[in-house]
Structures are given as structure tokens and as C-alpha cells.
Amino acid sequence: MNDNKVEILLVEDNPHDAELTIRALKKSNLANRLIHLSDGAEALDFLFARGMYADRNIGNRPKVILLDIKMPKVDGIEVLRQLKANDATRTIPVVIMTSSKEEQDIITSYDLGVNSYVVKPVDFEGFAKAVSELGFYWLITNQGID
């Protein structure tokens, strides 16, 4: 995929959750320009054009980042912190998608400047509905910085 056209960056270590998310987005035709990365370190490399993504154009920003919290190596909170601390990435909308209703996570995320916090429902219907609404909102309804 040409990374210049990335609209959604999905950072999710669990392949099943990732699959369900992608399926839900696909159903609404929102997954055409989606990249899925499975850990926080890789996501940071991608966003800051480092390491294996060194030749990527940092100016090409995704329209939204769907970020899981619980990941090995670098977790979602840390990714969020670094994104929001950097001027180049600060304005990219970030949606935390997690199974955790932990109050502390919610508070920390909003403190760091998260744009949305979504608790993934267990039942697929609810989950699919939440994901597609989210995709519609951030890709179509919301006007971001190009």
C-alpha cells in the first residue's frame, strides 16, 4: 500500500481484535486506506519516519490513529505521550480503543490530549457499530488539518 494515502493507522497487538476492527470498518467501506501495526514501537517508527520507515514522508499523516492501550514493549499510553509531545504529530486525532474501563487510564489519556476514548464492547454487534461510527466520524464528518 502506498503510505501516502493512509487514512487510518490501527495500532493493535491482538490479531483477532485487529481483524474484527478491520472487518467492521470494511463493512462500512472505511478500511481501504488502513495500515495495521502490531506494536507501539513500530507505530512510533512509522509516525516519526524512523528505522524501517526512515524513507517515509513524515508530512503524510493519517486522518486518525486507533490505538490500543495494552501492548508489549511500548504501550498505547506511551505512544500517545510521544505523539502529543511532538509538534509534527500533535494534531493527529488519536482514539484510544481498549477493553479497559480503568478510570486511571481514561484520566491519563485525556490528560495527554487524547481525542476520544472508546471501550470496546464484548458483543460483536455493539463492537462493529462502535467502530463504524468512529470511522465515519473521523474520516468523513470531522475536518482535520491536512
Next chain:
Amino acid sequence: MVHNLKTRLLLSKLSIRQRLPLLICGLLLFTISIYGLLNYYSLRKAALAIGKVRISLLSNQIGTMLAQQAQAVRRTTRATAAQKSITGYLYTAHNDQYRADALSQMDKLHRDSTWVSVELLDTNKQTVLRSTKSTVHVPVPLSEVLLSTPVMPDSCQIGKFYNSNGTLYYPIIAGVSANGKLSGYLVSWQLLHATPQAVAQLSQLMGSGAHLYLGNADASIWTDMIKPVPGPPFGTGQKNELIEYIDKNDGKLYAKAQQVFHTPWLAVIAFPEKNILEGTQSLIPWILLFGVVLMVIGIIAARIVSRDITKPLNQLTEAARTMPEGEQLTIDIPGNDELGQLATAFNRMTSQIYTMWHDLEQKVQERTGQLERANKELDAFSYSVSHDLRTPLRAINGYAVMLQEDYGPQFDAEGNRIINNIVTNATRMGRLIDDLLAFSKLGKKDLVLTQVDMQELAHTVINELLQNENDKDYNIQIIGLPPAKADAGMIRQVLMNLISNAIKYSSKKEHPVIEIGGEENDTYTSYFVRDNGAGFDMAYADKLFGVFQRLHSQEEFEGTGVGLALVKRIIDKHHGTIRAEGQEGQGATFYFHLPKKHIYERQQSGDLIS
């Protein structure tokens, strides 16, 4: 008894610092008074004894002195009576040859003005010659005098006192003899009148206040040596004895009579008691002064002692008072006496308490740390549960749905039923996990008490719940719910769970009826939620509020078994109570009470102290 009690009550109100000096003062006053009185009386007794001895000595001396004078007078008179002219004049029956000489001798006998008369008498007691210097004729018949004073030849006697118009005289009678036979009498009268020198000498001898009485032994006449006076009341047979009597001028007097030798006289020395005790009386101010000085010293000593006692006690009290404030005070009371030992014991006790306190604090910290760690572990656990259990569950659910969507047409009815069951169960497990998390999180939540309008809250909850129950006609009555003092979010959960239960369990009735009501008294507000639904067997009432405890099967009524446990936990947090009544097939009623004041408020206002 009552007085004693009052005194004790009064004493018990005073501090030791005040009581001790008072007690010591009282003791001192008592001791000093007794000691002073005893001393005074023994001094008085001694003074009286000394006084009596002095009286005896004085009366003796005076008697002796008078006797010596009397002896001298007798000797002189006798010598005159033995003169040849005197004896010759009487012997020759008044021969003029002797007369001039006799007169001259008799005139010589007038040694001073107290010799008022000298007479010569014959044996018939008739005056035959009278001295030319005789100035006074004592109007006492000489025969009477001679009768009461028998005189031997060549002897001389002194007679008793006679009163003549307020002047006292006494006769000195010498027997004139001729050839050993009585031939007449030489009688001279002497005026009793002490010279100023003699009086001065006597008063010096006797001391102030003393009375000297001279009188006849038969007590017919008494004199103070100058004039006749009423004498002391000596009865017969009391000579040489010490007597006491009362005089209207001098009060009580002690007196002793002394027979004056060679005379029929008594010399009496009388001392008023007050004079004898003069020295003793003058001691009284000194005794009083001594007592006052002792008292003052005693009070000062008592104050010092009581301060020595109360100061350490105050130190102890202060130390004991400040101890709960966390200050360890070591009492410094020197000495090895009782107070010193008390201080040592106190210091040991406080140091033990502090050690124990310290240990306790350390233990509390350790335990708190352990608890905090355990809590963190629990948090981590519930985090894991919420995240890690939900993720695979979502995968199961998701893949099952994907299977159904993508391959549903290829399955037969049984295949689709199985996939449905997978989805239903996974969803149910998700809800279980959510409920369980909500239940465990409740323990960590703090109550925020506000006044909650229960009537309005009940309406809101019912409207929310009935949105999904359009097809059923529920008869719901909400009557008189008093406002509650509660955490708004939590009490909403309570009403939500109880009313949703009521709706759920009465949903199979043809005419479901739900009543919600309440009442209040001074301390509690109480509420009930009643339905006419499935009800329950009272035998299992204790299982209603347990976690995951259900009295109905999943097929009958769906549910996780957490709802009522959550309700109970919330009511417990509010220090309220909850109970349920029911009958199988007839319905159930849930009652709960909430205290009007929070438990801390009640503790502060003292409601719970007793």
C-alpha cells in the same frame, strides 16, 4: 455527722496543695494548744507551790522578827521592873524615898512616842504610880488585862491588842517581885504603829501585793500594823496552816498564820492568787507568740512539703496529659522517695508505651503497606480481568458472528442454533465480567452524601426501564417516597436494580403490579419495592443478596446474580439495612432503611456514644 460529711466534701474540693497545709496547720494548732495549756497549768501549779512556800517562809520570818522585837521590849520592861526604886516603892508601900527614882525609871521606859503610858500597880491591881510622860489613858480596865495575861514574879508578858477609838494598843506587863513574891505590876501601853522604815522594810521583804495582818490569836482584832482592819477568816485550830479564801477586792487569796513567840499574837501573810501567778500570767503572751511563730514556721514548712509533693504530681499530670499529643516527656524528680519511685515507674511506663506505640505505628505502616500492595494487586487483577478476559471473549463472539455472517447459509438450523448459543453465552459472560467489576469497584468508591429526591428518581428510573417494555401494561404506583440522604449515583443503582428486578420477575404475570413507597421517622427513612411476580421461597431468603446467588434459573429469568449483591453492598455502605419478604408465585417485597444522619455526624452529636 452531717457537719463532718460537709467538711469532708469541702476538703475533697480542695487540691492536695491546699489540703496538706490546712491539715498540718490544724494538727499544729491542736498540738500547740494542748502543749501550751499543759505547760501553762504546770507552770501555774509550780508558781502556786512556790508562792505557798514563800508565804510560809515570809510568815515565819515576820513572826520571828516580831518575836525578837517583843523579846526586846519584854527585856527592857523587865529590867525596869527589877530596878530597886520600883521594887522598893512597892515594897515600902509607896515610900517617897523611892518615888522620884521610880518615876525617873518609868519615864526612861518611854523610849519613843509609841510608849504612851507606864503605870505601876500594886497587887490589888490599883495604880500607885504613873509616869510623867504618860500621854494616853487607855480605857481598858487593867484587872481585865491582868486576868487574860497572867504574870509571874520577875517575868514579863505582852498582852493582846485592844482597840481604843480606832487606835490599837497592847500592854507589856512585868511582874514586880519582892523576895520572890509578887508585889505589883509594871504595866506599859504601847501604840501599835509601824514606822515608815519598818513598813518599807516589810513590803520589800514580802513583795508587791502581799498583805500582812497582825492580830490576836483569838482573832478578835486584826491590823495591818497601822490601823484595825477586817482580817483573814482564820478559824480556831488553823494556826500554822495554809488557808485559801475569797476577798471581794483581791479575789482568791492564800494565807498563813504564824504564832508570834512571847505574844498572844498571830502574824498572817496573805497573797492574792493573781499576784502569785503574775509571772505565769506574763508568760501567756510569750506562749501565744511561741505558738504563732511555730504556726508560721509550720505553715511555711507545710507549703514547702506540699509543693514538693504537688510539683512532681503536677509534672506527672502534665506529662500524662501531653502524652496523647505524641510528646514523650521524661519526668525528672530527684530522690529515691515515694515520689521519685513514682516518677521512675512513670518514666518506665511512658517509655514502654512509646515503644509499644512506635511498634504499633510501625506495624500499622507495615500492614497498611501490605494492604496497599494487596489493593494494587487487586486493582491489577481487576484490570487484567476487564482487559484480558474481555479481549478473547470479544474474539469468540466476533468470530462466531463472522462465521454466521459468512457461512450461515451453508449451515443447517442446528448449526445456526449452536453459533447463536456461542454468541449469547459470550455476551452473557461479558456482562458477568462487567457486573463483577462494578461490584468490586464499589468497595473503593467514597460516598458523596446529598439530599436525593427519591420520588423523582423512582419516576426517572421507571421511565428508563419501561422504554424497552412497550408491549406490556405494568401497573406501577409510586407513593410518598421521602427524600434520602445518600450518594445520588449509588442510590440510583439501588432503585434501578430493585425496580428492574420487580419488572423482570413480574413480567410473566397477566397484570403485573409494582408498588414503590416509603415512610420516615426521626432517625431513618425507609422504602419498599413490591411486585406480584414470581416471588421466592423464604427458606432461601439469606441467599438473595449473595454474589452469583440466584433463586431462579437462567431459562426462567435471565440475570447474573450480582444485582442484589450490589444493592446490599451500597446499602451497607450507607449504614442502612435491607431485607426481603416473599412467597413463591405471589410476589416479593424489598425493604431498605437509610439513616437520616451519617454515622460520623451521629457520633459527633453523641447519638451513638451510649
